[in-house]
Amino acid sequence: xxxxxxxxxxRTRVLGIIGHPVSHSLSPLMHNAAFxxxxxxxxxxPFPVKPAELPSAxxxxxxxxIAGFNVTIPHKTTILGFVDDLSxxxxxxxxxxxxxxxxxxxxxxxxxxxxxxxSLKDDLSIDPAGARVLILGxxxxxxxxxxxxxxxxxxxxxxxNRTSETAEExxxxxxxxxxxxxxxxxxxxxxxxxxxxxxxxxxxxxxSVGMGNSAFEGFDVAMLKSVSSVYDMxxxxxxxxxxxxxxxxxxxxxxxxxxxxxxGEEAFxxxxxxxxxPGMMKETILNALASAA
Ligand code: ATR
Numbered sequence: 001x002x003x004x005x006x007x008x009x010x011r012t013r014v015l016g017i018i019g020h021p022v023s024h025s026l027s028p029l030m031h032n033a034a035f036x037x038x039x040x041x042x043x044x045x046p047f048p049v050k051p052a053e054l055p056s057a058x059x060x061x062x063x064x065x066i067a068g069f070n071v072t073i074p075h076k077t078t079i080l081g082f083v084d085d086l087s088x089x090x091x092x093x094x095x096x097x098x099x100x101x102x103x104x105x106x107x108x109x110x111x112x113x114x115x116x117x118x119s120l121k122d123d124l125s126i127d128p129a130g131a132r133v134l135i136l137g138x139x140x141x142x143x144x145x146x147x148x149x150x151x152x153x154x155x156x157x158x159x160x161n162r163t164s165e166t167a168e169e170x171x172x173x174x175x176x177x178x179x180x181x182x183x184x185x186x187x188x189x190x191x192x193x194x195x196x197x198x199x200x201x202x203x204x205x206x207x208s209v210g211m212g213n214s215a216f217e218g219f220d221v222a223m224l225k226s227v228s229s230v231y232d233m234x235x236x237x238x239x240x241x242x243x244x245x246x247x248x249x250x251x252x253x254x255x256x257x258x259x260x261x262x263x264g265e266e267a268f269x270x271x272x273x274x275x276x277x278p279g280m281m282k283e284t285i286l287n288a289l290a291s292a293a
Contacts (some may be wrong), residue, residue, distance in 0.1 A: 016045040019072030030281040083108040113148030115263025123254035129153040137207035152178035197223035210240030
């Protein structure tokens with residue numbers, strides 16, 4: 001294998017990620033591993049960009065000819081005002097996680113819902129068509145989940161969130177886009193409603209609850225149907241208390257590592273037109289998480 005980083009040339013395409021912080025991001029590792037494996041003359045770099053610096057960062061990206069980039073917290077929605085066009089998914093979600101360059105134009109995409117849906121298929125082997133889904137949380141990650149699930153034809157969604165206004169805003173997305181999905185919002189007290197909890201086929205946690213082994217108070221997975229599945233977008237720890245309880249109740253359960261890898265694979269396809277080596281991004285993530293644990 002060639003000495004990748006010393007192999008930079010005058011033609012090397014520079015890609016990267018903007019966010020604040022970005023030092024924890026696993027995207028540089030997984031994208032550079034795939035570039036290396038395919039011998040592509042590309043490099044992926046983390047760019048820490050504070051909120052107030054976003055406009056000048058975008059000017060710099062345009063001026064320097066950066067070939068494409070990912071966008072993470074806290075810029076996923078503010079970036080909308082700085083790109084020249086949006087993909088349908090990014091427009092639906094009101095958020096951008098991937099920008100591609102088309103000549104002088106920057107086009108905002110969102111690969112989070114594709115990544116989420118790919119992970120549901122690969123890691124939980126479920127087809128959510130017709131399903132009744134409970135989404136926990138109503139932020140950007142919940143938007144990605146809702147758009148993917150609505151496109152896949154779920155029949156009903158309940159969004160449970162601490163702040164009901166945000167849940168209502170999220171559900172307004174269904175009306176705006178015309179998806180034939182019945183949506184309701186609920187307080188987190190829904191956890192004690194045994195009858196309602198017993199109707200869900202799939203529960204998706206899009207909040208940060210689970211990090212640091214935190215747990216939703218009062219959420220007893222025993223109230224779910226025995227055929228229900230649980231997806232937790234958190235991936236550190238690899239097994240959150242919610243996932244542990246789901247596994248102990250023999251429910252299908254998966255963490256967010258698969259979504260992280262699959263959204264990256266889709267961004268890679270958009271930037272390079274190449275298929276990333278199968279499984280490589282996920283393996284890179286899992287190795288990095290295992291060595292950090
Ligand atoms: P992201 O883009 O990762 O989705 P976000 O937009 O900040 O991040 O959204 C985080 C979501 O997690 C929100 O729905 C938030 O609830 P609020 O709307 O009430 O703020 C939810 N969340 C975060 N911490 C939580 C906690 N400790 N308990 C319950 N919900 C929480």
